Amino acid sequence: MTAVENGVSADLLGGVDWRKSRMSGAVGNCVEVATLESGEIAVRNSRFPSGPALIYTKAEMAAFLDGAKSGEFDYTVS
Structure with missing residues (x-):
């Protein structure tokens, strides 16, 4: 598979297995x-399945998940 650009219509990513959290x-x-090839x-x-898809590397996703787990993105009132 060739490189996929951010914002590509999810419809163009045919043959992928979309899944959501249990x-x-x-x-x-x-x-x-x-997961792409x-x-x-x-x-x-999921409400707009043919809308844009954002594409991330595994390292980018791991960094985001680590930040979310550590509270890096928690909202705080000043």
Whole structure:
């Protein structure tokens, strides 16, 4: 597979297995992820499955998840 650009229509990523967290509700307000052949991770909004997909490397996703787990993105009131 050739390189995929950020913002590509998720419809153009045919043949990928989109999945969401088991903790997601039935309403459909979820983020879905798919692993691309290149090893990169595609992310899309489940309410707009043909909308844009954001593409991240495994290292970028790991850094984001580490930051989220450590509270780096927690909202605090000053």
